[in-house]
Amino acid sequence: MKNLSKMLSLFLGIMLILSACGSRTEEAQEETGGVVRVQKLEDREISREFKFSTVLQAYDRVNIAPQQPGRIAQILTPVGTRVSQGQLLVQMDRTAYDAQKVQFDNLAVTYDRVSQLNASNNISKQQYDETKTGYEAMKTQLRNTEANTFLRAPFAGVIEARNYEPGEMYNGAVPVLSLVQLKMLKANLNISETFFPHVTKGMAVNITPDIFPDQAFKAEIDIIYPTIDAGTHTFQVQVKIPNDKEILRPGMFATASMNLGQVKTIVVPSLAVMKLQGTNERYVFLNNNGVAKRVPVRIGQRFDDQVEIISNEIKPGDEIVVTGQARLFDGVRITVQK
Numbered sequence: 001m002k003n004l005s006k007m008l009s010l011f012l013g014i015m016l017i018l019s020a021c022g023s024r025t026e027e028a029q030e031e032t033g034g035v036v037r038v039q040k041l042e043d044r045e046i047s048r049e050f051k052f053s054t055v056l057q058a059y060d061r062v063n064i065a066p067q068q069p070g071r072i073a074q075i076l077t078p079v080g081t082r083v084s085q086g087q088l089l090v091q092m093d094r095t096a097y098d099a100q101k102v103q104f105d106n107l108a109v110t111y112d113r114v115s116q117l118n119a120s121n122n123i124s125k126q127q128y129d130e131t132k133t134g135y136e137a138m139k140t141q142l143r144n145t146e147a148n149t150f151l152r153a154p155f156a157g158v159i160e161a162r163n164y165e166p167g168e169m170y171n172g173a174v175p176v177l178s179l180v181q182l183k184m185l186k187a188n189l190n191i192s193e194t195f196f197p198h199v200t201k202g203m204a205v206n207i208t209p210d211i212f213p214d215q216a217f218k219a220e221i222d223i224i225y226p227t228i229d230a231g232t233h234t235f236q237v238q239v240k241i242p243n244d245k246e247i248l249r250p251g252m253f254a255t256a257s258m259n260l261g262q263v264k265t266i267v268v269p270s271l272a273v274m275k276l277q278g279t280n281e282r283y284v285f286l287n288n289n290g291v292a293k294r295v296p297v298r299i300g301q302r303f304d305d306q307v308e309i310i311s312n313e314i315k316p317g318d319e320i321v322v323t324g325q326a327r328l329f330d331g332v333r334i335t336v337q338k
Contacts, residue, residue, distance in 0.1 A: 035335045036324035038287045042316050044267045046301065046308070048198075048260035052189045056209070058250040059184040059240065060155055063175030066092050066148040072164050072176060079162050083153045083179070090151040090176050097142075097149040104142045111135040157181040185241040185248055186222065189256055190234040194298065194310055198260050199224060205239050210253040217241060217248060219256070233298075265300065266314060270307040272322045273297065284309065285328050287319040287336060294330035 071093040077083055114131040117123035161178040170176055187207065191199060201224055207217040222240035229235065239256060241248065248254075273282050286293045300308030314320075319336075321328065328334065 034324060034327060035337050036285075036287075036292075036321045036328070037337045038319040039268070039272075039322045041266050041268070041314065041318045041320055043264040045262055045264050046267065046303075048195075048263045049257060049301070050191070050195075050260075051255055051257045052191075054187040054189060054239075054254055054256050056185050056187055056207075056241065056248055056250055056252045056254055058157075058160075058180040058182065059186045060157070060181040061160070061250075062154055062179050064089055064151050064153075064177040064179055065172075065175040066151065066170060068148065069169065069171050072166055072168055072170055074166050075162065075164065075176065077159050077162075077177065079159050081159045083157060083159065085153055085156050087153045088150055089153055089159075089179075092149045092151070092170070094149050097145045100138070100142045100145050104138045107135050107138050151176065153179055155179075155181055156183070180250060182246045182249070183243055185243050185250060187219075187239045187241065187254065187256060189237050189239060190229075190232065191237060192298070192300075193228045193233045193235060194300070195260065196228070196235055199237060203258060205256050205258045207239070207241055207248070208255045208257070209248060210255070212247070215247075217243075221258075265308050265310070266316070267303065267306045267308050268320055269322050270302070270305055272320055272325060273299070273307060273309060274325060282309075284314075285321040285325045286314070287321060287334065290333055290336070292321065292328040292330065292332045292334050294328075 072090065073093050074091040075089070076091070077087075077089050083089065111131055111134075114123060114128055118125075118128040157179045158181075159177055160180045162176070163174045164170060164176050189205075199221065201221055203221045205219040205221060207219050208215065209217075219239045219241040221237050223238035225236040225238075227235065268284070273284055275282055281296060282299055283294055283296045286295055295311055295313045297309040297311040297314065300310050302308070321334070323337075324334075
């Protein structure tokens with residue numbers, strides 16, 4: 001019986017030792033990333049060309065409406081009408097304007113007489129100043145009433161929308177008309193902050209509409225907005241697109257492409273770049289003397305199965321892991337396949 005107890009104790013001891021050795025072996029295996037393949041990084045000269053999807057917009061768009069509600073007397077331009085700058089588009093009820101015009105004409109006569117008396121020093125300075133102030137105030141008031149009675153086009157364009165009929169009351173909810181400019185369009189592009197120093201006003205841009213894939217329209221950068229979006233790390237530019245033949249229309253989908261010239265950068269196989277699940281964060285692993293080093297990167301241009309990577313922590317001569325990186329984590333030991 002005693003011999004049996006000794007044998008059982010010995011067996012249990014051996015099992016505990018084997019179990020401990022197995023745990024240490026598993027820990028050792030977990031601390032190594034296994035065999036990987038690496039590629040030495042080197043500068044590559046590329047043509048810095050970018051493409052952006054965008055939507056074309058009218059360069060100028062304005063709503064035609066008076067400042068105050070009132071009855072619409074006439075609408076002189078239906079939808080689709082081409083109008084010139086200063087052309088009369090809408091006439092509101094002119095009762096208030098006509099009444100003010102009579103008052104102003106009478107005051108103008110009085111002001112003219114007072115001005116003559118002032119020139120011959122036959123009237124007090126105070127009386128002249130009061131008459132002049134009243135005249136100027138009435139002149140400004142009449143000009144404002146006229147502008148809100150006779151609604152004119154602030155620029156040449158096309159009537160895009162008409163929301164009322166003659167005789168209806170304008171209530172301020174929607175404009176009477178909408179006017180758009182078609183001879184000039186615009187588009188907004190969001191560009192990575194990396195290229196902020198290289199983008200300049202007047203830089204050439206090609207616009208290719210989705211419905212005219214074989215036609216490229218010349219454009220240029222008109223505005224560079226001065227701030228960087230902290231969330232997307234991009235900045236916005238506005239592109240001005242001449243459209244004299246009016247082939248392009250607001251609302252069209254288009255591709256904008258721009259070229260920043262030849263630059264030297266680092267291009268790697270796209271499979272070497274990992275993405276943190278649930279985020280837009282990208283990273284790669286470098287061989288740091290037999291240890292995996294995790295380095296965050298930004299994505300630049302793509303070239304088939306290659307992609308440009310941008311990071312201050314990466315330089316030519318570094319070795320990037322191109323095979324076996326999926327099972328790595330920062331600081332794990334790796335064996336490089338020769």
